[in-house]
Amino acid sequence: MLRKISLFVLSCLMMNACSSQVPLVTDQYKQEVIIPVLQLGIERTQEYLPLLQGKRLGVVTNQTGEIRGKHLLDTLLGMKVNVICVLAPEHGFRGNADAGAHVNDSVDGKTGVKILSIYGKKKKPSKEIMQTIDVVVFDMQDVGARFYTYISTLHYVMQACAENGKQLVVLDRPNPNGNYVDGPMNDTTSFIGMHPIPVVHGMTIGEYAQMINGEGWLGNNLKCDLKVIAIQNYNHQMKYNLPVHPSPNLASMKAIYLYPSICFFEGTVMSVGRGTDFAFEVYGNPNYSDTSFSFTPRSIKGKSMDPPLKGEKCYGKDLRVLNEDSIRANGLDLSYLIDAYKNTKVKDFFSLKTHFDLCAGSSLLRKQIMSGMTEAEIKATWQPGLNKFREMRAKYLIYN
16 A cells, blocks of 8 residues: 555556556656555455454454544444454443443443453453354554553453464554563563563564464463464554554553553552543652642543542653653653652652552562662663563564
């Protein structure tokens, strides 16, 4: 697919319709460059429709599972595919549930399709559900951070498919934080960290599914029958602006780029702006020493009904003033965490230390911050683990 073709190039293509070569356009014509357009997995219906026809289908998706305003569910039903149910992850099918909120079973008002929750007590599709379907399609927009729960949902869906002999078709999407690999390795096992990977893994969800399979992380020698519908014209260094918010509190590209660095604060006394219109673009606390910037968290339906420090005036840093491209280029930035620790006068900065340690992958980062280590010193301790991970990761990359 091409975005723009100049009249000159078009005329040359027409004259050379029977030739496989396109004539070179020189500078004297001042022609526009032909730019390949991304084609996401969801758009490549010719690749996955044959896998679904005549099958009973389960779909793992949410509000991000759309292209150009049309949802995957509507697309599949329009192609007369037999969709039995939608399996809804954290934030629900429409993406309007608070983080961590229980997601209930329901029926989609528009299509009448059953919505079955796989977030809450039942994070893995049950055997009873799996017996009603033949193929599962997975299409959700990930943001490339270990503690973002969509890859944990992917794990459990793959496990259910493997245990019940069902095929999983992943419609791949770009990773907005796919341009780097960074952070401490994970030594824990929880829904915000299921695998031994760094905070930022630099993989698409399709590549990540291949790694789950290849590294045997499903357990009991299970292997999922996996088919990844790859993105065309994509590489990891591309900047990709998400057309739909991946979750209620990641409402801008700045928030998405800052998320791997800012999410650590959720295990501390700091607010990350939940209860504002700029969550994950600020941080603050009533006891932060610099009072030049402030915000007050409030209840916001569909985002944060009971945010930390609700109704309290928080002083801190406004990261909205930063350049978006600089944030993306800097990657995982520990300076915010170190700054907040030094300048927030409270007795127990790591008030939710268990949650902080799960985000960090172990207790080591917390102890390093408390000991006064610099960002450079801390990051140096990550390098052996990151080097090993990069070697492992290379085996599963689809996009060079």
